[in-house]
Amino acid sequence: MIKRPLGIYVHIPFCVEKCGYCDFLSAPAGVDEQSKYVRALLKEIRSYEPVGDLFMVDTVFFGGGTPSIISPTLVAKIMDRLREVFSFADEVEATIECNPGTLDEKKLKSYVKAGFNRLSLGLQSANERELKTLGRIHDYAAFENNYRLARRNGFANINVDLIFGIPGQDIKSWKQTLETVVGLQPDHISAYSLIIEKNTPFHYRYGSEAGKKLLPGEAEERAMYRFANDYLGDMGYRRYEFSNHAKKGKESRHNIKYWTMQEYLGFGLGAASYLGGKRFSNPSDMEEYIEHAPNSYAGFRMQPVRPEKRAMEEFMFLGLRMADGVAKADFEEMFHVRFESVYKNVVDKYKRSGHLEEVDERIRLTDKGIDVSNRILADFLL
Numbered sequence: 001m002i003k004r005p006l007g008i009y010v011h012i013p014f015c016v017e018k019c020g021y022c023d024f025l026s027a028p029a030g031v032d033e034q035s036k037y038v039r040a041l042l043k044e045i046r047s048y049e050p051v052g053d054l055f056m057v058d059t060v061f062f063g064g065g066t067p068s069i070i071s072p073t074l075v076a077k078i079m080d081r082l083r084e085v086f087s088f089a090d091e092v093e094a095t096i097e098c099n100p101g102t103l104d105e106k107k108l109k110s111y112v113k114a115g116f117n118r119l120s121l122g123l124q125s126a127n128e129r130e131l132k133t134l135g136r137i138h139d140y141a142a143f144e145n146n147y148r149l150a151r152r153n154g155f156a157n158i159n160v161d162l163i164f165g166i167p168g169q170d171i172k173s174w175k176q177t178l179e180t181v182v183g184l185q186p187d188h189i190s191a192y193s194l195i196i197e198k199n200t201p202f203h204y205r206y207g208s209e210a211g212k213k214l215l216p217g218e219a220e221e222r223a224m225y226r227f228a229n230d231y232l233g234d235m236g237y238r239r240y241e242f243s244n245h246a247k248k249g250k251e252s253r254h255n256i257k258y259w260t261m262q263e264y265l266g267f268g269l270g271a272a273s274y275l276g277g278k279r280f281s282n283p284s285d286m287e288e289y290i291e292h293a294p295n296s297y298a299g300f301r302m303q304p305v306r307p308e309k310r311a312m313e314e315f316m317f318l319g320l321r322m323a324d325g326v327a328k329a330d331f332e333e334m335f336h337v338r339f340e341s342v343y344k345n346v347v348d349k350y351k352r353s354g355h356l357e358e359v360d361e362r363i364r365l366t367d368k369g370i371d372v373s374n375r376i377l378a379d380f381l382l
């Protein structure tokens with residue numbers, strides 16, 4: 001029997017402190033709460049035993065939150081449980097997200113032993129004032145120390161997360177951050193624009209008309225985006241998705257699954273999955289999650305398959321985030337219908353206006369299209 005490739009996401013919803021801009025499912029917690037949560041997580045993974053044999057896991061991503069604040073023994077236990085329930089491909093890409101200042105040699109060695117081969121470090125900025133503004137727990141020195149420690153302890157594949165559009169940031173300080181990070185030669189760089197999310201301290205501070213004036217203006221923010229693309233491109237990092245840049249062969253295989261609608265299972269609080277044409281999420285309330293965890297697989301079976309039109313829209317929304325865009329042949333293979341019979345009008349319209357282009361039977365956004373991507377993508381609704 002040929003096993004289906006599967007990505008696995010594991011959510012660790014704990015952080016040392018909450019950052020001012022963050023609306024992820026994460027909060028500080030004591031060791032007892034962390035252990036109780038991991039017990040539920042282990043039960044949730046076990047509940048997939050009836051179908052574990054159908055899959056070959058080729059990517060794993062521990063995200064959060066800050067997976068590196070829980071005990072490395074717990075991290076290893078989760079990995080062991082995953083391997084008990086699912087088969088792992090020999091060349092599995094296994095990432096753990098860590099925050100600077102939370103790593104030491106013992107933890108890193110333990111991660112390597114557990115099978116992790118990729119590290120994602122949340123630096124966000126190399127500027128001390130900007131790190132304070134964001135409410136990060138670390139300074140730049142802590143990041144560089146952890147980065148070098150990770151390299152010395154066997155991590156040959158490292159991503160660094162950055163944010164631009166930070167209050168008080170200008171193109172000069174953004175350039176300095178990029179130059180500093182490129183100087184360390186990570187394999188992958190994610191550069192996201194700061195979003196002011198509702199119900200965060202940043203929303204109260206910067207969400208009003210007066211508050212918005214403290215943020216870089218729209219033109220400056222776009223200039224930062226373009227500068228990152230050009231500079232990182234010149235330095236050997238290809239932008240393969242709106243916000244992600246990688247050296248050749250170091251693209252995140254796990255994240256590519258999300259953007260190309262390949263199957264993945266999310267374990268843990270609020271984690272999302274896409275399996276068998278069904279899209280579903282775990283409860284985001286802790287008590288509810290702990291109660292639901294042992295029956296997670298049964299819950300999946302009760303989910304409805306997504307209507308085809310919604311799946312087509314999603315295929316386009318996600319695929320157009322990729323620099324290479326969507327292959328018409330992939331669309332036709334997935335939906336058994338000619339691409340042109342569904343999207344000819346909208347694609348022709350935006351090809352004429354210069355927002356989309358077609359290269360080698362693939363449709364992709366041009367730079368002009370990326371600048372107004374929300375408007376273009378909205379036109380792909382059926």
Ligand code: SF4
Binds near residue numbers: 018022026066
């Ligand atoms: S470390 Fe990440 S997940 Fe945790 S509070 Fe900060 S931004 Fe949110």
